[in-house]
Amino acid sequence: MREYEQxxxxxxxxxxxxxxxxxxxxxxxxxxxxxxxxSKPMTLTEPKATVNNDxxxxxxxxxxxxxxxxxxxxxxxxxxxxxxxxxxGWSDFADNLTAEETEGLRRIxxxxxxxxxxxxxxxMLEVFxxxxxxxxxxxxxxxxxxxDDQVYVFEDxxxxxxxxxxx
Numbered sequence: 001m002r003e004y005e006q007x008x009x010x011x012x013x014x015x016x017x018x019x020x021x022x023x024x025x026x027x028x029x030x031x032x033x034x035x036x037x038x039s040k041p042m043t044l045t046e047p048k049a050t051v052n053n054d055x056x057x058x059x060x061x062x063x064x065x066x067x068x069x070x071x072x073x074x075x076x077x078x079x080x081x082x083x084x085x086x087x088x089g090w091s092d093f094a095d096n097l098t099a100e101e102t103e104g105l106r107r108i109x110x111x112x113x114x115x116x117x118x119x120x121x122x123x124m125l126e127v128f129x130x131x132x133x134x135x136x137x138x139x140x141x142x143x144x145x146x147x148d149d150q151v152y153v154f155e156d157x158x159x160x161x162x163x164x165x166x167x
Contacts, residue, residue, distance in 0.1 A: 093139035094164045101132050106165040108151050109158070125151065 097105070100121055107114050118128045129151055133143035144157045153161050 089139065090160050090164065093136055096135045096139060097132070097164070101128075101135075102165055104128060105132065105153070105161055108145070108153060109161060109165065111150075114151050 094102075104114060104117060107117055114128075115125055118125050121128070126147065129145050129147045133145050136142060136144045144153055144161060146152055146154060
């Protein structure tokens, strides 16, 4: 029973190889910037002697001091540039769409009968919408379609979807 619950509640993660390679490349660049170069010697400086007008003995602290530079947030900012959302972009999303999904998006934008179209494809409307949204999430980090009484493209993405479908 416990195994059944674990299988039922498991999370399936799909990783785009193209995005994985990009993430690894960015991580390697960041790691290179954060790694110290051991071949460069550390600079040591002697403390400056202080002049004491009281005829007292000068301070005996002659420990070498390591020159350190703690970078400010402004200096660190170029080291880490988080991927901007959408990560894959609209071109990746468009490349991942099938011809049927592109046509479905065109029909949704034009408020045509999408239910009849997906029935011709022998696909449930919810499955069709979910497939497109999964590709959008994978490419851009957000879904683009909403389905309640009818299917529609979120207002923020209408112009981008129009460019994809050539409308």
